[in-house]
Amino acid sequence: MKPVKYILFTFSVAGMLFATACHDLLDEPAENRAFTEETDYTISENMVLPLIGAYADFYQRGWEDIPLLAVRGDDVNHGGEGDQQDYANTDYFNYNQNFWMFNSVWQNMYKDIFTAHSAMEQIELYIANGASASRGDQYIAEAKVLRAWLMLQLSRMWGDVFITESSDPAQLYTLAPSPKTEVMQHISDQMDEAVPNLPDMRPNERTDIPGGVTRYTALAIKAMAHLEMENYQGVADATGSIISSGLFTLEPDFYNLFKIPGKLNDENLLELQYSDFGQGSGDNISHLFGFYGPQNWTPAVDGAGGGWGFFEPSLKWIKFMLDRGEQLRLETSVLFTNRGIAEIQEDPEYADLPEWISNTTPSGDVINDFPRGLFSSGKQYLPSNQLTEGRTAYGTNKNYIITRYAEILLMHAEALTRGATSSVMTADEAVNEVRDRAGLSPLSGVTTQQVMDEKFAELAMELGIRYYDMIRIDNYNALSYDGRQFTADKEYLPYPQAQVDLLPVLGEDAE
Incomplete structure:
Protein backbone atom coordinates (compact mmCIF):
# COMPACT_ATOMS: atom_id res chain seq x y z
CA MET A 1 0.00 0.00 0.00
CA LYS A 2 2.89 2.39 0.60
CA PRO A 3 3.62 2.97 -3.12
CA VAL A 4 -0.06 3.67 -3.80
CA LYS A 5 -0.15 6.23 -0.98
CA TYR A 6 2.90 7.83 -2.55
CA ILE A 7 1.39 8.22 -6.00
CA LEU A 8 -1.92 9.52 -4.72
CA PHE A 9 -1.00 11.82 -1.87
CA THR A 10 2.38 13.44 -2.52
CA PHE A 11 3.92 15.94 -4.87
CA SER A 12 7.16 15.38 -6.72
CA VAL A 13 10.34 17.00 -5.41
CA ALA A 14 10.51 19.20 -8.50
CA GLY A 15 6.98 20.41 -7.88
CA MET A 16 7.75 21.33 -4.29
CA LEU A 17 10.91 23.17 -5.30
CA PHE A 18 8.97 25.21 -7.86
CA ALA A 19 6.18 25.94 -5.40
CA THR A 20 8.51 27.27 -2.75
CA ALA A 21 10.40 29.30 -5.33
CA CYS A 22 7.28 31.13 -6.52
CA HIS A 23 5.11 31.64 -3.49
CA ASP A 24 4.65 30.95 0.17
CA LEU A 25 3.71 27.38 0.98
CA LEU A 26 0.03 26.82 0.42
CA ASP A 27 -2.29 25.37 2.99
CA GLU A 28 -2.58 21.67 2.34
CA PRO A 29 -5.94 20.49 0.98
CA ALA A 30 -8.24 18.87 3.51
CA GLU A 31 -7.25 15.30 4.29
CA ASN A 32 -9.18 12.46 2.75
CA ARG A 33 -12.09 11.72 5.07
CA ALA A 34 -11.25 8.15 6.03
CA PHE A 35 -13.35 5.75 8.04
CA THR A 36 -12.53 5.70 11.74
CA GLU A 37 -13.68 3.48 14.57
CA GLU A 38 -14.75 6.63 16.43
CA THR A 39 -17.32 7.65 13.79
CA ASP A 40 -20.84 7.10 15.09
CA TYR A 41 -22.98 6.42 12.03
CA THR A 42 -26.16 6.52 14.10
CA ILE A 43 -25.91 10.33 14.41
CA SER A 44 -27.97 11.07 11.31
CA GLU A 45 -27.35 14.82 11.27
CA ASN A 46 -23.65 14.09 10.65
CA MET A 47 -24.38 12.33 7.35
CA VAL A 48 -23.62 15.54 5.45
CA LEU A 49 -20.06 15.73 6.80
CA PRO A 50 -18.46 13.26 4.34
CA LEU A 51 -20.09 15.19 1.49
CA ILE A 52 -18.77 18.49 2.84
CA GLY A 53 -15.34 16.89 2.89
CA ALA A 54 -15.71 15.88 -0.76
CA TYR A 55 -16.69 19.43 -1.72
CA ALA A 56 -13.79 20.87 0.29
CA ASP A 57 -11.27 18.70 -1.51
CA PHE A 58 -12.89 19.39 -4.89
CA TYR A 59 -12.71 23.17 -4.36
CA GLN A 60 -9.07 22.99 -3.26
CA ARG A 61 -7.87 22.40 -6.80
CA GLY A 62 -4.12 22.53 -7.20
CA TRP A 63 -3.10 25.69 -9.02
CA GLU A 64 -1.47 23.52 -11.68
CA ASP A 65 -4.66 21.60 -12.59
CA ILE A 66 -6.46 24.09 -14.84
CA PRO A 67 -3.36 25.51 -16.58
CA LEU A 68 -2.40 22.00 -17.65
CA LEU A 69 -5.94 21.43 -18.93
CA ALA A 70 -5.87 24.66 -20.92
CA VAL A 71 -2.38 25.53 -22.13
CA ARG A 72 -2.39 23.55 -25.38
CA GLY A 73 -5.26 25.48 -26.98
CA ASP A 74 -4.71 28.21 -29.55
CA ASP A 75 -6.46 30.66 -27.23
CA VAL A 76 -3.78 30.39 -24.53
CA ASN A 77 0.01 30.60 -24.38
CA HIS A 78 2.33 29.64 -21.56
CA GLY A 79 4.20 32.49 -19.95
CA GLY A 80 7.86 32.52 -19.10
CA GLU A 81 10.09 30.95 -21.72
CA GLY A 82 13.07 29.47 -19.90
CA ASP A 83 11.23 29.30 -16.56
CA GLN A 84 9.30 26.07 -16.10
CA GLN A 85 10.50 25.01 -19.53
CA ASP A 86 8.53 21.76 -19.51
CA TYR A 87 5.33 23.78 -19.12
CA ALA A 88 6.37 25.87 -22.13
CA ASN A 89 7.25 22.71 -24.05
CA THR A 90 3.80 21.26 -23.31
CA ASP A 91 2.31 24.33 -25.00
CA TYR A 92 4.38 23.36 -28.06
CA PHE A 93 3.28 19.69 -27.80
CA ASN A 94 6.73 18.48 -26.71
CA TYR A 95 5.97 16.33 -23.67
CA ASN A 96 8.42 15.34 -20.95
CA GLN A 97 6.97 12.26 -19.27
CA ASN A 98 8.92 13.14 -16.11
CA PHE A 99 7.45 16.67 -15.87
CA TRP A 100 6.34 17.11 -12.26
CA MET A 101 3.13 18.88 -13.30
CA PHE A 102 1.84 15.83 -15.20
CA ASN A 103 2.30 13.68 -12.11
CA SER A 104 0.85 16.27 -9.74
CA VAL A 105 -2.35 16.83 -11.72
CA TRP A 106 -2.88 13.05 -12.05
CA GLN A 107 -2.44 12.69 -8.29
CA ASN A 108 -4.62 15.66 -7.43
CA MET A 109 -7.56 14.38 -9.41
CA TYR A 110 -7.36 10.74 -8.40
CA LYS A 111 -7.01 11.74 -4.76
CA ASP A 112 -10.25 13.66 -4.99
CA ILE A 113 -11.93 10.80 -6.83
CA PHE A 114 -11.10 8.51 -3.92
CA THR A 115 -12.40 11.15 -1.52
CA ALA A 116 -15.72 11.14 -3.40
CA HIS A 117 -15.87 7.33 -3.20
CA SER A 118 -15.14 7.50 0.52
CA ALA A 119 -17.95 10.01 1.00
CA MET A 120 -20.40 7.77 -0.84
CA GLU A 121 -19.42 4.72 1.22
CA GLN A 122 -19.74 6.57 4.51
CA ILE A 123 -23.13 7.99 3.55
CA GLU A 124 -24.29 4.43 2.85
CA LEU A 125 -23.30 3.54 6.42
CA TYR A 126 -25.37 6.41 7.78
CA ILE A 127 -28.36 5.20 5.74
CA ALA A 128 -27.85 1.65 7.02
CA ASN A 129 -27.99 3.04 10.56
CA GLY A 130 -31.29 4.83 10.13
CA ALA A 131 -30.52 8.14 8.39
CA SER A 132 -32.90 9.42 5.70
CA ALA A 133 -32.47 7.31 2.58
CA SER A 134 -33.73 10.06 0.28
CA ARG A 135 -31.34 12.61 1.75
CA GLY A 136 -28.52 10.10 1.62
CA ASP A 137 -29.27 9.31 -2.02
CA GLN A 138 -29.02 13.03 -2.79
CA TYR A 139 -25.65 13.29 -1.06
CA ILE A 140 -24.36 10.23 -2.92
CA ALA A 141 -25.55 11.73 -6.20
CA GLU A 142 -23.67 14.95 -5.45
CA ALA A 143 -20.46 13.03 -4.80
CA LYS A 144 -20.98 11.16 -8.09
CA VAL A 145 -21.17 14.48 -9.93
CA LEU A 146 -17.90 15.72 -8.42
CA ARG A 147 -16.23 12.40 -9.28
CA ALA A 148 -17.61 12.53 -12.84
CA TRP A 149 -16.17 15.99 -13.48
CA LEU A 150 -12.75 14.81 -12.33
CA MET A 151 -12.91 11.70 -14.52
CA LEU A 152 -13.97 13.80 -17.50
CA GLN A 153 -10.90 16.00 -17.15
CA LEU A 154 -8.53 13.08 -16.61
CA SER A 155 -9.79 11.38 -19.76
CA ARG A 156 -9.63 14.58 -21.77
CA MET A 157 -5.96 14.89 -20.86
CA TRP A 158 -4.85 11.24 -20.94
CA GLY A 159 -7.48 9.41 -22.97
CA ASP A 160 -7.66 5.93 -21.43
CA VAL A 161 -7.82 6.15 -17.62
CA PHE A 162 -8.86 4.04 -14.63
CA ILE A 163 -12.55 3.79 -13.80
CA THR A 164 -12.39 3.46 -10.03
CA GLU A 165 -14.91 1.37 -8.12
CA SER A 166 -14.32 2.20 -4.46
CA SER A 167 -12.25 4.30 -2.07
CA ASP A 168 -9.50 1.67 -1.90
CA PRO A 169 -6.41 2.89 -3.79
CA ALA A 170 -5.10 -0.69 -3.99
CA GLN A 171 -7.56 -1.32 -6.83
CA LEU A 172 -5.16 0.50 -9.14
CA TYR A 173 -2.91 -2.56 -8.98
CA THR A 174 -5.62 -4.73 -10.52
CA LEU A 175 -7.40 -2.36 -12.90
CA ALA A 176 -6.47 -1.63 -16.49
CA PRO A 177 -7.14 1.80 -18.03
CA SER A 178 -10.51 1.90 -19.77
CA PRO A 179 -10.79 3.28 -23.32
CA LYS A 180 -11.87 6.90 -23.45
CA THR A 181 -15.23 6.05 -25.02
CA GLU A 182 -15.99 3.68 -22.14
CA VAL A 183 -14.99 6.34 -19.61
CA MET A 184 -17.35 8.84 -21.23
CA GLN A 185 -20.22 6.33 -21.35
CA HIS A 186 -19.56 5.50 -17.69
CA ILE A 187 -19.78 9.22 -16.84
CA SER A 188 -23.05 9.51 -18.75
CA ASP A 189 -24.50 6.46 -16.98
CA GLN A 190 -23.42 7.82 -13.60
CA MET A 191 -25.14 11.11 -14.33
CA ASP A 192 -28.32 9.27 -15.32
CA GLU A 193 -28.23 7.62 -11.90
CA ALA A 194 -27.58 10.93 -10.16
CA VAL A 195 -30.10 13.24 -11.84
CA PRO A 196 -33.33 11.93 -10.23
CA ASN A 197 -31.85 12.34 -6.74
CA LEU A 198 -30.51 15.87 -7.18
CA PRO A 199 -32.26 19.17 -6.40
CA ASP A 200 -34.30 20.63 -9.27
CA MET A 201 -32.92 24.16 -9.02
CA ARG A 202 -29.93 26.35 -9.83
CA PRO A 203 -26.85 25.85 -7.63
CA ASN A 204 -27.28 29.38 -6.25
CA GLU A 205 -30.81 28.53 -5.10
CA ARG A 206 -29.64 25.87 -2.70
CA THR A 207 -29.77 26.88 0.96
CA ASP A 208 -28.41 23.67 2.49
CA ILE A 209 -25.14 23.77 0.50
CA PRO A 210 -25.15 27.12 -1.35
CA GLY A 211 -23.68 26.64 -4.81
CA GLY A 212 -23.74 22.86 -4.47
CA ALA A 220 -24.02 19.57 -18.15
CA ILE A 221 -21.37 16.93 -17.41
CA LYS A 222 -23.46 14.34 -19.26
CA ALA A 223 -23.60 16.68 -22.28
CA MET A 224 -19.81 17.12 -22.19
CA ALA A 225 -19.28 13.36 -22.09
CA HIS A 226 -21.52 12.93 -25.13
CA LEU A 227 -19.67 15.76 -26.88
CA GLU A 228 -16.42 13.84 -26.40
CA MET A 229 -18.11 10.74 -27.88
CA GLU A 230 -19.47 12.83 -30.78
CA ASN A 231 -22.96 11.67 -29.85
CA TYR A 232 -24.57 14.95 -30.79
CA GLN A 233 -28.13 13.86 -30.13
CA GLY A 234 -27.07 13.02 -26.59
CA VAL A 235 -25.59 16.52 -26.31
CA ALA A 236 -28.79 18.12 -27.60
CA ASP A 237 -30.97 16.10 -25.24
CA ALA A 238 -28.92 16.93 -22.12
CA THR A 239 -28.45 20.60 -22.94
CA GLY A 240 -32.09 20.83 -24.00
CA SER A 241 -33.17 19.69 -20.55
CA PHE A 254 -20.06 40.00 -18.78
CA TYR A 255 -17.14 41.95 -17.31
CA ASN A 256 -18.19 41.41 -13.70
CA LEU A 257 -19.38 37.84 -14.25
CA PHE A 258 -15.80 36.72 -13.64
CA LYS A 259 -15.33 38.92 -10.59
CA ILE A 260 -16.85 39.27 -7.12
CA PRO A 261 -20.34 40.30 -8.37
CA GLY A 262 -20.42 37.12 -10.47
CA LYS A 263 -20.11 34.73 -7.53
CA LEU A 264 -23.00 32.23 -7.47
CA ASN A 265 -24.52 33.88 -10.52
CA ASP A 266 -27.69 32.66 -12.28
CA GLU A 267 -25.42 31.75 -15.23
CA ASN A 268 -23.19 29.39 -13.27
CA LEU A 269 -23.80 25.64 -13.18
CA LEU A 270 -20.57 24.78 -11.37
CA GLU A 271 -17.92 26.91 -9.72
CA LEU A 272 -15.11 26.49 -7.27
CA GLN A 273 -16.03 28.58 -4.24
CA TYR A 274 -13.69 30.64 -2.09
CA SER A 275 -14.11 33.22 0.63
CA ASP A 276 -12.19 35.53 2.92
CA PHE A 277 -15.42 35.88 4.94
CA GLY A 278 -15.45 39.62 4.33
CA GLN A 279 -12.58 40.11 6.75
CA GLY A 280 -9.24 41.77 6.04
CA SER A 281 -7.34 39.15 8.04
CA GLY A 282 -7.85 35.73 9.51
CA ASP A 283 -9.44 32.75 7.79
CA ASN A 284 -9.15 32.78 4.02
CA ILE A 285 -10.06 29.98 1.61
CA SER A 286 -8.58 30.96 -1.73
CA HIS A 287 -7.40 29.68 -5.07
CA LEU A 288 -3.90 30.66 -6.15
CA PHE A 289 -4.88 33.07 -8.92
CA GLY A 290 -1.39 34.54 -8.84
CA PHE A 291 -0.38 31.98 -11.47
CA TYR A 292 -2.46 33.90 -14.03
CA GLY A 293 -1.74 37.48 -13.02
CA PRO A 294 0.72 40.01 -14.47
CA GLN A 295 4.14 40.15 -12.86
CA ASN A 296 4.16 43.92 -12.90
CA TRP A 297 1.22 46.27 -12.41
CA THR A 298 0.24 49.50 -10.77
CA PRO A 299 -2.98 48.60 -8.98
CA ALA A 300 -5.66 51.16 -8.32
CA VAL A 301 -5.48 50.10 -4.67
CA ASP A 302 -1.96 50.48 -3.30
CA GLY A 303 -0.39 47.31 -1.96
CA ALA A 304 -2.41 44.83 -4.03
CA GLY A 305 -0.11 42.00 -5.07
CA GLY A 306 0.63 40.94 -8.62
CA GLY A 307 1.01 37.53 -10.20
CA TRP A 308 3.44 35.14 -11.84
CA GLY A 309 2.72 35.81 -15.52
CA PHE A 310 2.34 32.16 -16.55
CA PHE A 311 -0.95 32.28 -18.49
CA GLU A 312 -1.35 34.47 -21.56
CA PRO A 313 -4.14 34.97 -24.12
CA SER A 314 -2.66 34.20 -27.52
CA LEU A 315 -1.95 36.89 -30.09
CA LYS A 316 -3.87 34.70 -32.55
CA TRP A 317 -7.01 34.90 -30.40
CA ILE A 318 -6.70 38.64 -29.89
CA LYS A 319 -6.46 39.25 -33.64
CA PHE A 320 -9.42 36.91 -34.19
CA MET A 321 -11.47 39.04 -31.82
CA LEU A 322 -10.34 42.30 -33.42
CA SER A 333 -10.67 38.59 -21.38
CA VAL A 334 -7.31 40.33 -21.96
CA LEU A 335 -5.10 42.50 -19.77
CA PHE A 336 -2.95 44.44 -22.23
CA THR A 337 0.59 45.68 -21.67
CA ASN A 338 2.09 48.46 -23.77
CA ARG A 339 4.60 45.94 -25.10
CA GLY A 340 1.72 43.67 -26.10
CA ILE A 341 -0.13 46.49 -27.82
CA ALA A 342 3.03 47.32 -29.77
CA GLU A 343 3.38 43.66 -30.76
CA ILE A 344 -0.15 43.68 -32.20
CA ALA A 351 -1.59 49.23 -36.90
CA ASP A 352 -4.68 51.27 -36.05
CA LEU A 353 -6.28 49.81 -32.96
CA PRO A 354 -9.49 50.92 -31.26
CA GLU A 355 -8.94 53.66 -28.70
CA TRP A 356 -10.30 51.53 -25.88
CA ILE A 357 -7.38 49.10 -26.12
CA SER A 358 -5.16 50.24 -23.28
CA ASN A 359 -2.89 48.92 -20.56
CA THR A 360 -5.33 50.40 -18.04
CA THR A 361 -8.25 48.10 -17.24
CA PRO A 362 -11.84 49.38 -16.96
CA SER A 363 -11.32 49.09 -13.18
CA GLY A 364 -8.31 51.40 -13.19
CA ASP A 365 -5.47 48.91 -12.72
CA VAL A 366 -2.43 49.64 -14.92
CA ILE A 367 -0.79 46.55 -16.43
CA ASN A 368 2.90 47.33 -16.85
CA ASP A 369 5.31 45.48 -19.12
CA PHE A 370 6.67 42.29 -17.61
CA PRO A 371 9.17 39.74 -18.93
CA ARG A 372 7.07 36.57 -19.03
CA GLY A 373 4.35 37.70 -21.40
CA LEU A 374 2.68 40.31 -23.53
CA PHE A 375 -0.76 39.92 -21.96
CA SER A 376 -2.55 38.34 -19.01
CA SER A 377 -5.93 36.66 -18.82
CA GLY A 378 -8.81 38.86 -17.72
CA LYS A 379 -11.03 35.92 -16.84
CA GLN A 380 -8.77 35.07 -13.91
CA TYR A 381 -8.32 38.74 -12.97
CA LEU A 382 -9.83 40.42 -9.94
CA PRO A 383 -9.61 44.23 -9.91
CA SER A 384 -7.66 45.54 -6.94
CA ASN A 385 -10.67 47.64 -5.94
CA GLN A 386 -12.71 44.46 -5.42
CA LEU A 387 -10.29 43.03 -2.88
CA THR A 388 -11.51 43.02 0.71
CA GLU A 389 -9.72 45.83 2.52
CA GLY A 390 -6.64 44.33 4.14
CA ARG A 391 -6.27 41.50 1.63
CA THR A 392 -3.47 41.88 -0.90
CA ALA A 393 -2.92 38.51 -2.63
CA TYR A 394 -3.91 38.52 -6.31
CA GLY A 395 -7.48 37.31 -6.83
CA THR A 396 -8.30 36.69 -3.17
CA ASN A 397 -12.02 36.00 -2.58
CA LYS A 398 -12.72 35.36 -6.29
CA ASN A 399 -14.53 32.15 -7.30
CA TYR A 400 -13.42 30.03 -10.26
CA ILE A 401 -16.27 29.44 -12.70
CA ILE A 402 -16.14 25.93 -14.16
CA THR A 403 -19.33 25.65 -16.23
CA ARG A 404 -21.76 28.37 -17.25
CA TYR A 405 -24.96 28.63 -19.25
CA ALA A 406 -23.25 30.22 -22.27
CA GLU A 407 -21.36 26.96 -22.81
CA ILE A 408 -24.62 25.01 -22.57
CA LEU A 409 -26.23 27.18 -25.25
CA LEU A 410 -23.26 26.81 -27.57
CA MET A 411 -23.00 23.04 -27.08
CA HIS A 412 -26.70 22.84 -27.94
CA ALA A 413 -26.16 24.91 -31.09
CA GLU A 414 -23.18 22.83 -32.19
CA ALA A 415 -25.10 19.59 -31.74
CA LEU A 416 -27.96 20.88 -33.90
CA THR A 417 -25.63 21.99 -36.69
CA ARG A 418 -24.12 18.50 -36.64
CA GLY A 419 -27.44 16.75 -37.22
CA ALA A 420 -29.13 16.52 -33.82
CA MET A 425 -34.33 25.99 -29.09
CA THR A 426 -32.87 26.42 -32.56
CA ALA A 427 -29.17 26.81 -33.24
CA ASP A 428 -29.82 30.39 -34.36
CA GLU A 429 -31.61 31.20 -31.12
CA ALA A 430 -28.88 29.66 -28.95
CA VAL A 431 -26.01 31.41 -30.72
CA ASN A 432 -27.79 34.74 -30.92
CA GLU A 433 -28.54 34.74 -27.21
CA VAL A 434 -24.79 34.61 -26.59
CA ARG A 435 -24.02 37.13 -29.32
CA ASP A 436 -26.62 39.57 -28.05
CA ARG A 437 -24.90 39.78 -24.68
CA ALA A 438 -21.63 40.48 -26.48
CA GLY A 439 -23.21 43.36 -28.41
CA LEU A 440 -23.05 41.58 -31.77
CA SER A 441 -25.71 41.42 -34.48
CA PRO A 442 -27.78 38.23 -34.86
CA LEU A 443 -27.00 35.48 -37.35
CA SER A 444 -29.41 33.52 -39.53
CA GLY A 445 -28.88 29.97 -40.76
CA VAL A 446 -26.01 29.36 -38.35
CA THR A 447 -23.34 26.98 -39.62
CA THR A 448 -21.12 24.65 -37.63
CA LEU A 463 -10.48 25.06 -18.86
CA GLY A 464 -9.11 24.11 -22.26
CA ILE A 465 -12.52 23.99 -23.94
CA ARG A 466 -11.01 25.20 -27.19
CA TYR A 467 -8.25 22.57 -27.25
CA TYR A 468 -10.60 19.65 -26.64
CA ASP A 469 -12.98 20.96 -29.30
CA MET A 470 -10.18 21.09 -31.85
CA ILE A 471 -8.86 17.57 -31.22
CA ARG A 472 -12.42 16.21 -31.20
CA LYS A 490 0.04 14.64 -29.52
CA GLU A 491 -3.67 14.65 -28.59
CA TYR A 492 -3.08 13.08 -25.18
CA LEU A 493 -0.41 13.59 -22.58
CA PRO A 494 1.88 10.67 -21.81
CA TYR A 495 1.18 8.93 -18.52
CA PRO A 496 3.45 10.41 -15.83
CA GLN A 497 6.60 8.33 -15.56
CA ALA A 498 6.20 8.10 -11.77
CA GLN A 499 2.83 6.42 -12.33
CA VAL A 500 4.18 4.07 -15.00
CA ASP A 501 6.97 3.00 -12.64
CA LEU A 502 4.48 2.11 -9.92
CA LEU A 503 1.66 0.83 -12.13
CA PRO A 504 3.29 -0.95 -15.09
CA VAL A 505 -0.08 -1.51 -16.77
CA LEU A 506 0.11 2.14 -17.82
CA GLY A 507 3.26 1.41 -19.76
CA GLU A 508 1.59 -1.57 -21.40
CA ASP A 509 -1.35 0.62 -22.37
CA ALA A 510 0.99 3.13 -24.01
CA GLU A 511 2.46 0.37 -26.15
Missing part, protein backbone atom coordinates in the same frame (compact mmCIF):
# COMPACT_ATOMS: atom_id res chain seq x y z
CA VAL A 213 -24.39 20.75 -7.56
CA THR A 214 -27.92 20.17 -8.84
CA ARG A 215 -29.43 17.98 -11.53
CA TYR A 216 -28.44 20.61 -14.10
CA THR A 217 -24.77 20.34 -13.14
CA ALA A 218 -25.07 16.60 -13.77
CA LEU A 219 -26.80 17.18 -17.11
CA ILE A 242 -31.10 22.49 -19.00
CA ILE A 243 -32.44 25.12 -21.38
CA SER A 244 -36.08 24.04 -21.05
CA SER A 245 -35.87 24.30 -17.26
CA GLY A 246 -35.98 28.09 -17.70
CA LEU A 247 -33.81 28.46 -14.61
CA PHE A 248 -30.63 29.80 -16.17
CA THR A 249 -29.94 33.16 -17.81
CA LEU A 250 -26.88 34.91 -19.15
CA GLU A 251 -25.49 37.56 -16.81
CA PRO A 252 -25.87 40.93 -18.58
CA ASP A 253 -22.62 42.24 -17.05
CA ASP A 323 -11.36 40.94 -36.84
CA ARG A 324 -14.85 40.30 -35.43
CA GLY A 325 -15.15 43.84 -34.08
CA GLU A 326 -15.41 42.55 -30.52
CA GLN A 327 -15.01 44.90 -27.58
CA LEU A 328 -16.82 43.58 -24.50
CA ARG A 329 -15.43 40.06 -24.58
CA LEU A 330 -11.96 41.15 -25.67
CA GLU A 331 -11.70 43.91 -23.07
CA THR A 332 -12.91 41.48 -20.39
CA GLN A 345 0.58 46.86 -34.14
CA GLU A 346 3.72 45.40 -35.74
CA ASP A 347 1.29 43.65 -38.07
CA PRO A 348 0.32 46.38 -40.58
CA GLU A 349 -3.26 45.09 -40.65
CA TYR A 350 -3.60 46.01 -36.97
CA THR A 421 -32.72 17.64 -33.35
CA SER A 422 -34.41 19.63 -30.60
CA SER A 423 -37.77 21.21 -29.97
CA VAL A 424 -36.36 23.40 -27.20
CA GLN A 449 -18.13 26.89 -38.33
CA GLN A 450 -19.98 29.91 -37.00
CA VAL A 451 -20.82 28.01 -33.82
CA MET A 452 -17.19 26.98 -33.36
CA ASP A 453 -16.11 30.58 -33.90
CA GLU A 454 -18.63 31.69 -31.28
CA LYS A 455 -17.30 29.11 -28.83
CA PHE A 456 -13.77 30.36 -29.53
CA ALA A 457 -14.84 33.93 -28.80
CA GLU A 458 -16.97 33.21 -25.73
CA LEU A 459 -15.09 30.45 -23.91
CA ALA A 460 -11.42 31.35 -24.44
CA MET A 461 -9.11 30.89 -21.44
CA GLU A 462 -11.67 28.58 -19.78
CA ILE A 473 -13.03 17.50 -34.74
CA ASP A 474 -9.43 16.83 -35.90
CA ASN A 475 -8.78 20.50 -36.66
CA TYR A 476 -5.03 20.18 -36.26
CA ASN A 477 -4.36 23.22 -38.42
CA ALA A 478 -5.94 25.48 -35.81
CA LEU A 479 -3.49 24.20 -33.20
CA SER A 480 -0.49 24.60 -35.51
CA TYR A 481 0.19 28.30 -35.03
CA ASP A 482 3.07 30.60 -34.09
CA GLY A 483 5.72 27.92 -34.54
CA ARG A 484 3.68 25.03 -33.16
CA GLN A 485 3.17 21.89 -35.22
CA PHE A 486 0.38 19.65 -33.97
CA THR A 487 -0.03 16.03 -35.02
CA ALA A 488 -2.55 13.37 -34.02
CA ASP A 489 -0.10 11.54 -31.77
